[in-house]
Amino acid sequence: MGVIDEKSFTRECITRSLQALDDRLDIVSFATSDDCLQNMKSYDLILYYAHGAVAYWDNDNEKLLSLKRLLNTVPVIILSDIDCPDSLIQMFESGARGFIPTTNTTLAQIIEIIALVKVGGIFVPMSSLSLRRAMGQGATARPVSSGQFTPNELAVLDRLKLGKANKIIAHELGLSESTVKVHIGRIMKKLKVTNRTQVVCRAYALAVAGIPSTG
Secondary structure, eight states: OEEEOSSHHHHHHHHHHHHHHOTTOOOEEESSHHHHHHTOOOOSOEEEEEOSOGGGSOTTOHHHHHHHHHHTTSOEEEEESOOOHHHHHHHHHHTOOEEEETTSOOHHHHHHHHHHHHTTOOBOOGGGGGGHHHHTOOTTSOOOOGGGSOHHHHHHHHHHTTTOOHHHHHHHHTOOHHHHHHHHHHHHHHHTOOSHHHHHHHHHHHHHHTOOOOO
16 A cells, blocks of 8 residues: 655654554555656555645645546545545545544554455544535435435445445345445435445435434
């Protein structure tokens, strides 16, 4: 995996700390997204340390443009000191696979999140449930209620909120992976979204709005 951090001190601390906790991690560190893109290999994922709120970066900022290119190339987990809803929404819409707030996340938890994303999961911190604000902005969108989902779709939604991969969802529900994919496709259509990360964001918003959990 790769670690990107423009500050050499924290970059070295992150790299050494993660390797000390899990010696199976083969980590290559970079100062910028461009450095990583120019030396791109078959990385399982990239851990990107964003210093400051990404939402306040200028859209023409080369750093932001490079990060977006990276998000389209390899699974990326954003690590940040600022748990800002606007930053989180922007990053997930651009393709991020996880967001880790440094204020309340331990190194051991980061190892678990890395493992989750490696198998296809998506991690959204509970502290960022305020995503519902952005998800409710579309005035023309028809409200979604629990009655619009079948029991199996609700069960899949419940597990998508936890960032579980299709294989794990299929095992837990006693379904085939292809059936899980069909359910996710139907959920996307009902939520009027086009990708899995948007489903996860909407699933969190729906949970806060009162759609029942299947347990």
